[in-house]
Amino acid sequence: YPIHKPEQQDWTFAGLFGHYDKGQLQRGMKVYTEVCSACHSMELVSFRTLENLGYSEAQVKAFAANYEVEDGPKADGEMFTRKAVPSDYFPSPFPNKEAAAASNNGAAPPDFSLIAKARGIERGFPQFVFDMFWPYQEGGPDYIHALLTGYQDPPAGVEVAEGTHYNPYFASAAALAMAPPLSDDQVTYDDGAPQTVDQYSKDVSAFLMWAAEPHLEDRKRTGFMVMVFLLIFTGLIYLTKKSVYANKE
Ligand code: HEM
Numbered sequence: 378y379p380i381h382k383p384e385q386q387d388w389t390f391a392g393l394f395g396h397y398d399k400g401q402l403q404r405g406m407k408v409y410t411e412v413c414s415a416c417h418s419m420e421l422v423s424f425r426t427l428e429n430l431g432y433s434e435a436q437v438k439a440f441a442a443n444y445e446v447e448d449g450p451k452a453d454g455e456m457f458t459r460k461a462v463p464s465d466y467f468p469s470p471f472p473n474k475e476a477a478a479a480s481n482n483g484a485a486p487p488d489f490s491l492i493a494k495a496r497g498i499e500r501g502f503p504q505f506v507f508d509m510f511w512p513y514q515e516g517g518p519d520y521i522h523a524l525l526t527g528y529q530d531p532p533a534g535v536e537v538a539e540g541t542h543y544n545p546y547f548a549s550a551a552a553l554a555m556a557p558p559l560s561d562d563q564v565t566y567d568d569g570a571p572q573t574v575d576q577y578s579k580d581v582s583a584f585l586m587w588a589a590e591p592h593l594e595d596r597k598r599t600g601f602m603v604m605v606f607l608l609i610f611t612g613l614i615y616l617t618k619k620s621v622y623a624n625k626e
Contacts, residue, residue, distance in 0.1 A: 379545065380545060380546070380547075380548065381523070381527065381545040381546050382498065382499075383498050383516075383519045383520050383522070383523030383524075383546055384519065384523060385498075385515070385519050386515070386518065386519055386522055386579060386582075388515050388518060388583065388586070389401070389583075390515070390583070390586060390593055390594075391514075391515050393597065393601060394597065394601075395593065395594070395597055396594050397583070397586075397587055397593070397594065398583070399430060399431050400568055400570075401570075401579070401580050401583045401584075402430050402580075402583060402584050402587050403430055403431065404566055404568070404570055404576075404577075404580040404584075405580035405581045405582070405583050405584025405585070405587075406427070406430060406584050407564055407566070407580075408559075408564050408577050408580055408581040408584070409489070409581055409584055409585070411563075411564050412558055412559060412563065412564065412577075412581075413489070413558065413581065414467065414470065415470060416470060416477075416481065416486040416555075417486045417487065417488065417489045418467055418468055418469035418470070418488050418489065419466065419467035419488065419489045419490045419588055420466050420467065420468070420469065420488050420490060421466065421488075421490035421491065422466060422467050422489075422490055422588050423463070423464060423465065423466050424437055424440065424441040424444075424461060424462075424463045424464070424465060424466070424467070425437060425463035425464055426591060427440065429591060430587075434463070437463050438462070438463055441460075441461040441462055441463050441465060442460045442461065442462075443461075444460070444461040444465070444467070444468055445458050445459070445460065445461065445468070446458065446459065446460075446461045446465050446466075446468050447468075467489075469488070471485075481554050481555070482540040482541065482554040483554065484553070484554035484555075486555065489585055489588060490588060490589065491589045492517070492521070492585055492589065493517035493518055493521065493582070493585040493586040493588070493589040493590070494514075494517055494589045494590065495517070496516070496517050496520045496521065496548065497513075497516035497517055497520065498513075498516035498519055498520050500513055500516070514590075515586075517582075517585070517586065517589070518582035518583060518585065518586045519582075520546070520548070521578070521581070521582040521585060522578045522579055522582045523546040524544060524546045524547060525557075525558070525559055525574065525577075525578035525581070525582075526574055526575055526578050527544050527545060527546035527547075528542060528543070528544050528557040529543060529544070529545070530543065531543035531551070531552075535551065537551060537552035538552060540554065541553060541554055542554075542555065542556055542557065559574045559577050559578065560574060561573050561574055563577070564577060
């Protein structure tokens with residue numbers, strides 16, 4: 378089957394001065410916690426990092442307490458569970474991979490910590506020449522957005538396996554084990570943003586980019602400063618050279 382190429386979206390975090398839109402990240406977190414976290418964990422993302430999205434310590438504490446985490450076996454060998462605290466990580470809703478796969482038609486939902494960087498899109502000529510010098514980082518969120526908005530009826534003559542859903546954007550097959558997770562008006566936004574599948578998909582993709590790359594803004598700022606420094610330094614070196622050799626033929 379032909380795999381469709383995801384459309385490139387306009388992300389605020391793209392480009393030299395890219396930055397995250399905190400409002401969008403908060404909406405994306407809402408989509409993740411209300412919808413996706415029923416199946417997908419984020420085992421490298423701790424609750425306390427949510428303070429970077431603009432939440433207070435008390436809010437993060439209250440939020441973490443909604444989750445149950447395992448904390449080692451008790452003397453009798455049974456797992457001890459307790460309410461999560463800010464230093465815990467977004468847990469998996471399943472006890473293990475096997476159970477996760479068993480409840481999802483044989484395919485375990487992947488962990489989301491790095492999913493925005495683990496998936497990408499291929500950019501053809503001429504962009505790929507450019508990509509060698511300036512890697513195109515936004516392919517992950519482009520892909521996630523395309524996947525979430527890309528479910529459709531299979532074309533005539535295409536049979537999909539029982540329990541799988543046709544999606545021409547899915548990178549590894551014609552159909553995947555995840556049913557379309559989003560529908561219009563499913564998550565309530567309190568900032569007036571449209572409650573549509575398209576908007577939810579953009580917001581959750583931006584949130585997943587933040588989860589995978591929380592220091593993106595610092596990294597871009599440092600990169601820019603380094604380039605400015607190198608330019609000034611080159612100028613100084615040139616002037617030094619001129620002055621040192623001023624009396625030589
Ligand atoms: C796979 C996103 C909700 C079950 C995936 C993948 C992404 C994703 C990006 C990886 C696709 C790939 O391998 O290229 C999301 C988002 C969700 C969401 C953003 C919330 C809006 C859910 C829910 C369930 C679920 C609620 C369970 C009911 C799965 C499964 C797979 C999967 C089983 C593996 C599919 C396969 O390999 O065939 N999801 N998901 N997802 N998701 Fe979700």
